[in-house]
Amino acid sequence: MSKVIYEFHIKKYTVLKLDEMPQKAYRNFLIDGNEYKPVPIYDAKNCIAIESSKSFIGKIVEFV
Incomplete structure (x- = not known):
């Protein structure tokens, strides 16, 4: 699992760092x-x- 530390939006997409x-x-x-x-x-x-x-800042991402 990873935590989102930064994000930005491009049209209908969100890029999560x-x-x-x-x-x-x-x-x-x-x-x-x-x-x-x-x-x-x-x-x-x-x-x-x-x-x-x-917005996903601070959220946990699970890779499935």
């Missing part, structure tokens, strides 16, 4: 009981992107 990335493989993200599919993102260390306009 995490304190750490998992070492295991994953298919989706689980945040506050909601499952999100990853949006491809490149060259952004410890970042993930999802389709959402909510």
Whole structure:
């Protein structure tokens, strides 16, 4: 599990900067009981992107 430490929004997407990335493989993200599919993102260390306009600062991300 990782914690969201920063975020920014681009149109219908939210990019989340995490304190750490998992070492295991994953298919989706689980945040506050909601499952999100990853949006491809490149060259952004410890970042993930999802389709959402909510705020996730301080939330825990589970990799499932």
